[in-house]
Each structure stands twice: as C-alpha cells, then as structure tokens.
Amino acid sequence: MDLLLLSISLISLFSLLLAFNFLHQPRHKNLPPSPSFSLPLIGHLHLLRHPVHRTLHNLSEKLGPVLSLRFGSCLAVVVSSSSLVQECFTKNDIILANRPLVKSGKYLSYNYTNLVISPYGEHxxxxxxxxxxxxxxxxxxxxxxxxxxxxxxxxxxxxxxxxxxxxxxxxxxxxxxxxxxxxxxxxxxxxxxxxxxxxxxxxxxxxxxxxxxxxxxxxxxxxxxxxxxxxxxxxxxxxxxxxxxxxxxxxxxxxxxxxxxxxxxxxxxxxxxxxxxxxxxxxxxxxxxxxxxxxxxxxxxxxx
Missing domain, CATH: 1.10.630.10 (Cytochrome P450)
Known part of the structure; x- marks a missing residue:
C-alpha cells in the first residue's frame, strides 16, 4: 500500500512539473490566431470532436482561414483556404514536405526511412x-x-x-x-x-x-x-x-x-x-x- 501511494505521489508530482513547464514554455512569435482556452499537457486536444473536419471548420469560421492549435507538446497550423493550401503545396512545398515523426513510424517504417514518412532530403x-x-x-x-x-x-x-x-x-x-x-x-x-x-x-x-x-x-x-x-x-x-x-x-x-x-x-x-x-x-x-x-x-x- 505504501509503495502504491508513493508511486501515485511521484506520478502526480511529475505531471505537475510537466504542466508547469507547458504553461511557461516560450511562445512562438507571429503565430496565427489560436483558441484562447488551452489545457495543461493536452493543449487544444479537448476541442476536437468527431467529425474532426467540422470541428476545424467551425474554428476557422471564428478565427480565420489560418489558425494554430497545440496538440499536447506539438504545434499544428490549420489552413482552410483553398488558395492558401495551393500556395502551401506549390510555392512552399519543400518547407512543408515533412510529416510528424510519430511513434508508429519509428517501428513500422524502419526508423522513418520508407517513402511515406521519411523526412525530405537525399534519402x-x-x-x-x-x-x-x-x-x-x-x-x-x-x-x-x-x-x-x-x-x-x-x-x-x-x-x-x-x-x-x-x-x-x-x-x-x-x-x-x-x-x-x-x-x-x-x-x-x-x-x-x-x-x-x-x-x-x-x-x-x-x-x-x-x-x-x-x-x-x-x-x-x-x-x-x-x-x-x-x-x-x-x-x-x-x-x-x-x-x-x-x-x-x-x-x-x-x-x-x-x-x-x-x-x-x-x-x-x-x-x-x-x-x-x-x-x-x-x-x-x-x-x-x-x-x-x-x-x-x-x-x-x-x-x-
């Protein structure tokens, strides 16, 4: 019982430290508008509801065609304007070529080396x-x-x-x-x-x-x-x-x-x-x- 309480206390303390770090992490400049309410650790993940595309559409109607969301420790930018999307995949295609390095890609894609998930570069x-x-x-x-x-x-x-x-x-x-x-x-x-x-x-x-x-x-x-x-x-x-x-x-x-x-x-x-x-x-x-x-x-x- 004492070991269980100790484990719970350590996990709680660790979570509070992470939350404190999340709330005081340096802010990026010139980011697109973002929903004001962001929770510790999970950021804006609590806002996502199925179907996700409708949730993002509703947010874009309030915040504009380009908005930023924080999914936990990851920053995401949502673009809902067709003309801006075209610009992303033409003028700025190399800048936006990479995909997030998720855990499944490490193990199922030979440490991010297959064509679908490999970072843009010589390989x-x-x-x-x-x-x-x-x-x-x-x-x-x-x-x-x-x-x-x-x-x-x-x-x-x-x-x-x-x-x-x-x-x-x-x-x-x-x-x-x-x-x-x-x-x-x-x-x-x-x-x-x-x-x-x-x-x-x-x-x-x-x-x-x-x-x-x-x-x-x-x-x-x-x-x-x-x-x-x-x-x-x-x-x-x-x-x-x-x-x-x-x-x-x-x-x-x-x-x-x-x-x-x-x-x-x-x-x-x-x-x-x-x-x-x-x-x-x-x-x-x-x-x-x-x-x-x-x-x-x-x-x-x-x-x-």
Whole structure:
C-alpha cells in the first residue's frame, strides 16, 4: 500500500512539473490566431470532436482561414483556404514536405526511412526516384497487365459461379475488391497468385493480409503518446509493446518473401526480383531494408 501511494505521489508530482513547464514554455512569435482556452499537457486536444473536419471548420469560421492549435507538446497550423493550401503545396512545398515523426513510424517504417514518412532530403529523393522509375513507371506496370486481367477474370468467375443462379442476392463487394487489389499486388511483387491454388501460398496470403490490416489500423489510429510525452512513459494501453511486436512480425514476413525470391534460380521478372537484380549492381541504393520499405508502401497504396 505504501509503495502504491508513493508511486501515485511521484506520478502526480511529475505531471505537475510537466504542466508547469507547458504553461511557461516560450511562445512562438507571429503565430496565427489560436483558441484562447488551452489545457495543461493536452493543449487544444479537448476541442476536437468527431467529425474532426467540422470541428476545424467551425474554428476557422471564428478565427480565420489560418489558425494554430497545440496538440499536447506539438504545434499544428490549420489552413482552410483553398488558395492558401495551393500556395502551401506549390510555392512552399519543400518547407512543408515533412510529416510528424510519430511513434508508429519509428517501428513500422524502419526508423522513418520508407517513402511515406521519411523526412525530405537525399534519402527521400532517392526513394522517390526508385519508385517512379522501377516500380510505378508505365513500362514496369505494363509488364504485369496479364496478371491483372487474370485476377479480374477470377473475380468475375467467382461472382458468376456463386450468385448467378439465385434470384436475388445482396453481395458485399468491398472485401472482394480489397482481395482483388491484394492479389494483383502479390502477383506483381512475387508472382504468387494467392488464390487457393497452393496451400502454402494461401496461408502466406492470410498472414500478409492480417499484417497489412493491423499495420494500417495501428498507424491510422491516434496515439496520445505522439503529443503527450508522459503518456509514452506510462503507456497505459501497451501501445509501444503492440507496435514493436507488429513491427517484428511485419519485418519477418517481408524478409521471408524477399529471401525466398532471392534463392529462386528461375521465374518471371517480378518487382522484387527486379529490385534484387539492381541490388547486385547498386547495393547502397537497394538494400534489403530499402526494398522492404518499398514493399510496405505498395501494400499501403493497395488499401487506399
């Protein structure tokens, strides 16, 4: 009991110190207008309500097209004017190119090194060049048109065989389209059909789908620790533990796929085979970590 009281007292004292530091932190000059009421530790987070875009719209009507909010220890600027947004992404695009370095990006994006979250710089420009030329170019995508056509035919046959003889049937198409995109992507990357022709491939497909689903869920969900450092220290939801475990699972699955294709002596020229071929001549630009990060990005795009 004494230990519990001591722990509570220490946490309370630490929280008060953080709150004092928050209230007396140096103010930035020339910031856009901001709501006057800001709470210790959490700042303006208490103002956010679902749907968030309506909350921001209501604030912009009161404070103007550009306003500043403090999300815990992070400063955010909200721009709601279309002309100003255009200026942000044209004239000032490099200044605003970086994304916040959230905790999930550290573990799930190889310490902020994949294309989606990597800070703007030489590494990011190299990843963009690789993606543009070696993955998403018209010539590369045209190599896999046969696989895409085959997967669409498989989906149509599945719909015909499963539902054509029923007078009326409600069919949920969204998961079928998700499977279609996933199967196309897997065929482009590894040549595997993942459609039940091979039990090993089918099992791998299930693991990949579950992994991608979990990564997108945990990356898309808000983590209070990204805005409130004290939350990470306490970690009441075991977020850090979960994201580290998922990071290990994701890395092992993708690395197994790369190693399997690396050890193949023949086969079609898949995306991974192509990148591994470039690895032989440009190892510094096509390391396994870079290839794994590119695969992550492809999976993310397939679920947009």
């Amino acid at each position: 990011w420009r190299n990843l963009r060049r690789i993606s543009t030329l070696e993955i998403f170019s018209i010539s590369r995508l045209n190599l896999f048109v046969g696989g895409r056509e085959d997967e669409v035919k498989r989906l149509l046959c599945k719909l015909w065989d499963g539902y054509s003889f029923e007078e009326f049937k409600v069919v949920e198409m969204f998961p079928m389209f998700m499977d279609l995109m996933f199967n196309i992507l897997m065929r482009m990357m590894s040549g595997k059909k993942n459609c039940g022709d091979d039990l090993k491939d089918e099992e791998r497909s299930k693991k990949f789908k579950e992994m991608v689903k979990q990564v997108l869920a945990i990356a898309g969900a808000g983590n209070p620790g990204d805005f409130i450092p004290l939350w990470n220290w306490i970690d009441p939801t075991c977020y850090n533990k979960r994201v580290k475990k998922l990071s290990k699972t994701s890395d092992e699955l993708i690395q197994q796929l790369i190693d399997e294709i690396r050890n193949q002596n023949d086969g079609e020229n898949t995306m991974i085979q192509h990148l591994l071929g470039l690895q032989n001549t440009q190892p510094e630009n096509y390391s396994d970590q870079i290839i794994k990060g590119l695969i992550q990005v492809c999976f993310s795009f397939s679920n947009i």
